Amino acid sequence: MRDLLLTRTTLIWVLLVGATLVSWELGHGVGFDSATSAGAAILIVTFVKVRFVVLDFMEIRGAPRWMRVIAEGWIVLCCALLIGLFLLAR
Amino acid sequence: MPGEEGVWLFIGGDLILFTLLFAVFLHMRGEQLTVFTEGRAQLNQTWGLINTLLMLTSSWCVATAIQAARRHQVQVTVRCFGGALACGLGFWIVKCFEYSEKLSAGLTITTNDFFMLYFIYTGIHLVHVTIGMGVLTALIFYARSGDFGATKLRNLESGASFWHLVDLLWIVLFALLYLVGAP
Numbered sequence: 001m002r003d004l005l006l007t008r009t010t011l012i013w014v015l016l017v018g019a020t021l022v023s024w025e026l027g028h029g030v031g032f033d034s035a036t037s038a039g040a041a042i043l044i045v046t047f048v049k050v051r052f053v054v055l056d057f058m059e060i061r062g063a064p065r066w067m068r069v070i071a072e073g074w075i076v077l078c079c080a081l082l083i084g085l086f087l088l089a090r
Numbered sequence: 091m092p093g094e095e096g097v098w099l100f101i102g103g104d105l106i107l108f109t110l111l112f113a114v115f116l117h118m119r120g121e122q123l124t125v126f127t128e129g130r131a132q133l134n135q136t137w138g139l140i141n142t143l144l145m146l147t148s149s150w151c152v153a154t155a156i157q158a159a160r161r162h163q164v165q166v167t168v169r170c171f172g173g174a175l176a177c178g179l180g181f182w183i184v185k186c187f188e189y190s191e192k193l194s195a196g197l198t199i200t201t202n203d204f205f206m207l208y209f210i211y212t213g214i215h216l217v218h219v220t221i222g223m224g225v226l227t228a229l230i231f232y233a234r235s236g237d238f239g240a241t242k243l244r245n246l247e248s249g250a251s252f253w254h255l256v257d258l259l260w261i262v263l264f265a266l267l268y269l270v271g272a273p
Binding site: 004005007009010012013016017020023024026027028035038039042043045046049050053054056057058059060062063064067070074078081082085086088089 | 091135152254258265271
């Protein structure tokens with residue numbers, strides 16, 4: 001059991017919880033003076049989390065190369081699309 | 091490839107659909123910035139945070155269950171899937187509190203466009219959580235007999251991938267609905 005707890009999966013979970021708390025602080029006015037900058041930062045942190053879930057929990061890191069290319073491509077495009085739309089609302 | 095090809099086809103289709111839904115949300119936010127900013131302020135961020143932590147923990151349980159199954163540790167596999175199911179149940183309970191809080195404050199799907207999207211998006215996600223809990227229940231019974239051969243592992247991985255999708259969608263929904271755009 002111990003060797004199942006001390007794994008990369010557990011480390012990723014700790015990082016994801018940490019990133020969630022960082023997003024939470026950013027969403028409550030910590031770190032940035034403008035809501036626009038904070039919102040863009042929250043979206044970037046969100047897609048870093050998404051990448052960890054896709055690569056490590058969904059195990060795309062060890063999947064065939066074409067799957068990883070599609071997954072990483074979607075993450076970048078979706079993140080860019082959402083940040084672009086968010087910034088347009090200024 | 092972890093799991094069945096068909097599951098990945100479904101996951102891909104779902105991600106395309108949700109990408110459109112996320113884009114529609116931000117597009118409408120751009121057109122009604124005041125309504126969306128006020129709507130976001132009326133959400134209880136603490137419920138959103140608790141549910142995010144439950145989703146992340148459930149995903150960790152599922153990923154650990156798969157690793158345990160590969161080591162032929164039947165009890166650990168079953169317990170980890172059970173832990174994920176408990177987190178899913180917790181998510182449901184928190185959502186019930188959250189919805190009842192909104193409805194008793196007079197905030198419904200017809201209040202404005204923000205709350206229309208809030209109820210539709212979180213409702214669609216809750217359907218995913220419910221289906222995922224059904225999948226997790228099936229995986230618990232499936233894993234109990236042990237004998238983790240290649241086919242069985244592949245089936246477990248397919249169910250696990252679906253649950254991780256549910257987690258992934260919530261991560262983005264939490265940011266869009268509850269966090270971005272705070273004044």
